[in-house]
Amino acid sequence: MSKNKKPAPKNGKPQQSVKKNTGGAPRPQGGKPQNTNSAASQWTSGSKRNKNNLGVIALGFVGLIVVLAVLIFVLTKVGEKQAEPAASSQPLVLTNYEASKQPTLGNPDSKIKIVEFGDFKCPDCKIWSETVLPELQKKYLDTNEASFQFADYPFLADDSKLLALGGQTLYEQKPEFFWPYYKAVYANQDTNKVRDSWITEDYIVDLVKKNVPDADIEKFTKDLKAKTYQAAVDADVKAGDDSKITGTPTIFVNDKKVDNPTLANVEAAVEAAKTVN
Numbered sequence: 284m285s286k287n288k289k290p291a292p293k294n295g296k297p298q299q300s301v302k303k304n305t306g307g308a309p310r311p312q313g314g315k316p317q318n319t320n321s322a323a324s325q326w327t328s329g330s331k332r333n334k335n336n337l338g339v340i341a342l343g344f345v346g347l348i349v350v351l352a353v354l355i356f357v358l359t360k361v362g363e364k365q366a367e368p369a370a371s372s373q374p375l376v377l378t379n380y381e382a383s384k385q386p387t388l389g390n391p392d393s394k395i396k397i398v399e400f401g402d403f404k405c406p407d408c409k410i411w412s413e414t415v416l417p418e419l420q421k422k423y424l425d426t427n428e429a430s431f432q433f434a435d436y437p438f439l440a441d442d443s444k445l446l447a448l449g450g451q452t453l454y455e456q457k458p459e460f461f462w463p464y465y466k467a468v469y470a471n472q473d474t475n476k477v478r479d480s481w482i483t484e485d486y487i488v489d490l491v492k493k494n495v496p497d498a499d500i501e502k503f504t505k506d507l508k509a510k511t512y513q514a515a516v517d518a519d520v521k522a523g524d525d526s527k528i529t530g531t532p533t534i535f536v537n538d539k540k541v542d543n544p545t546l547a548n549v550e551a552a553v554e555a556a557k558t559v560n
Contacts, residue, residue, distance in 0.1 A: 375540035378525040381518060385432040386454050386461040389424030395556050397429055397549070400436040400523050400533040403446035404477055408532045409469040415546045422550070429553060433465065435519040436531055442482035444516065449487040451512045452503055453495060460495050467494035484508060 377398060382391075385398075397419065401408040416431070423429035435451065437443030446468055453460040467490055473481070488504050506512065523533070526540070534544035536552035537559075 375527050377535045377538040377540075378522065380434070380522040380526070380538075382432065384515060384518075385434055386450075386458060386465070387430055387432050388420065388462070389430040390427040391430050393427060393430045394537075395423065395429035395553055396535075396537055397423075397431045397553070398434060398535040399431070400434045400519070400526075400528055400531060400535075402435075402437050402439050402443050402531045403450070403468045404437075404439045404443045404472065404482075405531045406472070406474045406477060409472050409474075411532045411534075411544065412465070412469050415544070415549065418546050419549060419553075423553060428557075433461075434522065435516050436523040436528055436533070437516070437520070438531075440478055440480050442480040445482050445484065445487065447516045447519075448510060448513060449491070449507060451515050452506045453491065453498060455506070455512050455515070456498060456503060460498050463494045464491065 380398070382396070382398075399408075399411070399416075401412070419429075419431065424431055433450075435447035437447040450461055450464050450468070453464050471490065484504075484507055487507065488500065491498055491503055492500055526533075526535075532544060534541045534549055536549065537556045539552070541549055541552045
């Protein structure tokens with residue numbers, strides 16, 4: 284912005300010592316300063332000031348809009364982040380699950396019901412079945428304080444579905460046949476081939492021959508090949524999907540999901556359920 288112009292001397296003569304123009308327009312060289320030029324100088328100086336002021340105002344207005352836009356964006360994102368924990372704080376609930384058609388350990392009429400959704404090819408399921416379940420069995424199942432059920436949720440590979448079908452086929456032949464199969468499948472699990480499809484019908488038939496000797500192998504083989512009980516496996520998978528299962532093993536105690544189902548956490552969930560019942 285240009286500086287304000289000093290007033291002309293009263294005698295009408297310009298001061299000779301002043302050599303620099305400090306106004307917006309050039310001074311006349313000698314004689315009286317012309318009023319029109321003086322007015323033009325003032326007008327020009329004022330015009331520049333007005334334009335500069337308008338520019339500053341415009342910039343300020345644009346800046347204000349930008350700040351408001353950023354503030355709205357930030358507040359929106361904060362609101363979304365605050366809403367997420369509220370939604371995720373709701374416990375997952377077992378949905379559309381048919382308990383009367385599942386392999387069961389312990390007293391099925393117990394008030395405390397533990398349900399595992401598992402994949403026979405899942406390494407974590409193997410660990411859980413060999414470390415956590417035996418402790419739960421001694422403390423709650425053998426004392427009839429709780430029951431335990433297994434539901435199929437095969438998703439890791441195509442042959443996961445075949446293993447699930449094998450277990451369901453044995454269960455339909457005789458419920459007691461399921462549990463030796465359950466243990467044998469996990470005992471023979473190959474953790475290096477979790478995502479590979481290598482299980483065959485012949486492999487499963489051979490596994491049953493070795494570990495469930497009382498089973499009717501001919502009937503089992505026929506039903507396995509015909510996928511006679513596939514609908515029951517599909518019903519388990521649907522129940523898992525409806526319950527928003529994202530992995531295995533997923534454990535429910537009285538229809539409520541147990542986060543991080545360690546022995547301590549499952550026991551805590553069982554004890555809490557006992558106080559309610």
